[in-house]
Amino acid sequence: MSGLRELYQEVIIDHNKCPRNFCKLSGHSHYAEGLNPLCGDRISLYLDIQQDKIERVSFEGSGCAISTASASLMTEMLKGKDVEEAKKLFSVFHALLTGQEASDEGDDIGKLQVLAGVKEYPARVKCATLAWHALMDAMSGAETHG
Amino acid sequence: MLFDVEKIRQDFPILHQHVQGKPLVYFDNAATTQKPACVIEALQHYYACDNANVHRGVHTLSERSTKSYENALKTTQHFLGAGSEKEIIFTKGTTEGINLVAYCLAKNYLKEGDEILVSCLEHHANIVPWQLACEQTGCRLKVIPINDQGEILQEEYEKLLSSKTKVVAIAHVSNALGTINPIEKMIALAHQVGAICVIDGAQAVAHQKINVQTLDCDFYVFSGHKTLGPTGIGVLYGKYDLLKKMPPYQGGGDMIREVSFEKTTYNDLPYKFEAGTPPISAAIGLAVALHYLESIGLAAIAEYEQILLDYMLVQLAKMPEIKLIGQAKHRGAIVSFLYEGVHAHDVGSILDHEGVAIRNGHHCAMPLMKRLGVSATSRASLAFYNTQEEIDQFIRALKKVKEVFN
Numbered sequence: 001m002s003g004l005r006e007l008y009q010e011v012i013i014d015h016n017k018c019p020r021n022f023c024k025l026s027g028h029s030h031y032a033e034g035l036n037p038l039c040g041d042r043i044s045l046y047l048d049i050q051q052d053k054i055e056r057v058s059f060e061g062s063g064c065a066i067s068t069a070s071a072s073l074m075t076e077m078l079k080g081k082d083v084e085e086a087k088k089l090f091s092v093f094h095a096l097l098t099g100q101e102a103s104d105e106g107d108d109i110g111k112l113q114v115l116a117g118v119k120e121y122p123a124r125v126k127c128a129t130l131a132w133h134a135l136m137d138a139m140s141g142a143e144t145h146g
Numbered sequence: 147m148l149f150d151v152e153k154i155r156q157d158f159p160i161l162h163q164h165v166q167g168k169p170l171v172y173f174d175n176a177a178t179t180q181k182p183a184c185v186i187e188a189l190q191h192y193y194a195c196d197n198a199n200v201h202r203g204v205h206t207l208s209e210r211s212t213k214s215y216e217n218a219l220k221t222t223q224h225f226l227g228a229g230s231e232k233e234i235i236f237t238k239g240t241t242e243g244i245n246l247v248a249y250c251l252a253k254n255y256l257k258e259g260d261e262i263l264v265s266c267l268e269h270h271a272n273i274v275p276w277q278l279a280c281e282q283t284g285c286r287l288k289v290i291p292i293n294d295q296g297e298i299l300q301e302e303y304e305k306l307l308s309s310k311t312k313v314v315a316i317a318h319v320s321n322a323l324g325t326i327n328p329i330e331k332m333i334a335l336a337h338q339v340g341a342i343c344v345i346d347g348a349q350a351v352a353h354q355k356i357n358v359q360t361l362d363c364d365f366y367v368f369s370g371h372k373t374l375g376p377t378g379i380g381v382l383y384g385k386y387d388l389l390k391k392m393p394p395y396q397g398g399g400d401m402i403r404e405v406s407f408e409k410t411t412y413n414d415l416p417y418k419f420e421a422g423t424p425p426i427s428a429a430i431g432l433a434v435a436l437h438y439l440e441s442i443g444l445a446a447i448a449e450y451e452q453i454l455l456d457y458m459l460v461q462l463a464k465m466p467e468i469k470l471i472g473q474a475k476h477r478g479a480i481v482s483f484l485y486e487g488v489h490a491h492d493v494g495s496i497l498d499h500e501g502v503a504i505r506n507g508h509h510c511a512m513p514l515m516k517r518l519g520v521s522a523t524s525r526a527s528l529a530f531y532n533t534q535e536e537i538d539q540f541i542r543a544l545k546k547v548k549e550v551f552n
Contacts (some may be wrong), residue, residue: 004499013550039508064490123494
């Protein structure tokens with residue numbers, strides 16, 4: 001059970017049960033879909049970016065506890081960040097999950113630390129990064145009003 | 147009849163290990179089966195003693211290798227009840243077998259306005275090659291619907307059949323739900339309108355006795371690795387007259403009779419479809435696997451697996467949090483299910499932690515998942531070396547899911 005608790009920490013279970021910012025965002029400026037073709041998990045990510053700052057962010061979709069919690073935590077973390085900060089958060093988070101040394105700038109990834117256990121389950125890393133790849137796609141894409 | 151599963155388990159070295167500190171329970175047999183020691187030893191023996199290319203040299207090793215390879219063709223022929231070894235083509239697997247048939251039929255048989263029927267239950271490997279054939283020829287793909295239990299609607303099938311139907315491609319056993327389709331009847335109906343019937347036997351061959359002549363199918367395909375054999379080999383059975391009319395699939399060595407820059411003539415069946423060095427060791431390993439299955443007895447295997455399936459279904463029925471997906475009357479030992487409130491991936495990780503290997507996802511059957519209104523299921527698939535005690539461990543592991551997701 002101990003190993004499983006590393007993977008399924010209370011915060012993850014909580015965010016899976018009650019995902020934050022789980023809705024379609026009206027008036028969003030950026031949008032992307034994340035799809036994991038291996039398992040069929042699908043997520044829609046909405047961003048409202050004004051003057052390079054993420055004012056609002058939300059997501060919809062269906063996925064496992066890891067991908068849902070990761071997306072939910074991501075939306076909490078992103079609000080108020082500028083695009084560069086969001087990209088940096090992505091790379092720090094990615095490094096955490098793939099077992100690479102995080103950069104030594106004292107990056108604070110806050111609550112995202114609860115997902116660190118995923119690195120022991122390589123098959124699940126894609127679940128945890130699904131929303132984040134959608135984030136990168138959305139930010140790099142042209143503005144959309146879909 | 148006494149089925150000595152403990153004795154059988156001794157033949158499978160991989161089963162005797164612990165995973166995550168628990169005895170391994172391997173319930174992912176629909177993805178691939180485990181290999182008995184005799185198959186592993188045959189591969190080892192081949193490379194240690196007989197390795198040489200086939201149909202090439204006159205030296206001793208080449209003759210040994212060629213003889214073993216040709217014997218593997220004969221073994222496969224007898225295993226399937228085919229009339230001739232010329233009707234047995236070794237491929238890379240089920241997927242390549244279906245692609246071969248679809249490609250060749252698209253080349254000189256299918257034309258615009260023709261129709262290909264597949265069922266809603268199919269694996270992507272029995273959908274996409276036909277879509278490619280449609281793109282090439284302008285023929286149309288039509289889907290035979292299923293009911294909520296996961297059974298093909300036979301009356302709808304009959305309605306779809308017409309003189310336009312040129313190919314009917316269906317799974318013998320559904321990889322996602324375990325449904326055993328009434329293929330003998332479906333083949334006969336397809337033949338009434340003159341259609342060619344292609345059967346995806348990937349989930350059937352290691353679990354029940356197959357006789358392609360009794361079935362009267364035109365093509366039957368399966369994979370070696372789902373049949374206790376090595377990966378990298380599959381079998382395509384085709385009726386001689388059809389194979390003879392079909393153009394080659396790939397060009398290269400072994401498939402030719404004579405090559406010149408002006409004109410090339412092709413080898414006899416089955417070699418016409420085997421360009422390049424074939425999977426020699428895998429064919430030899432597969433033949434040993436087929437002999438092994440016969441020594442246990444396919445009828446005994448089917449009977450024992452049905453007992454395991456019934457036991458598993460009874461145990462799962464006691465768990466209200468489990469919802470079975472697919473409840474066909476006639477089914478093999480494949481059980482797809484949802485765990486209330488928990489995604490299949492999470493179920494899979496928790497079960498792995500308890501030593502239990504199952505598959506979680508869409509099972510390469512996305513149209514079927516869509517029809518059933520689910521994005522992913524958990525799937526436990528059994529083989530004759532599994533036991534009731536393992537099912538008990540599986541059920542205990544499922545109960546852990548609740549503890550984690552309380």
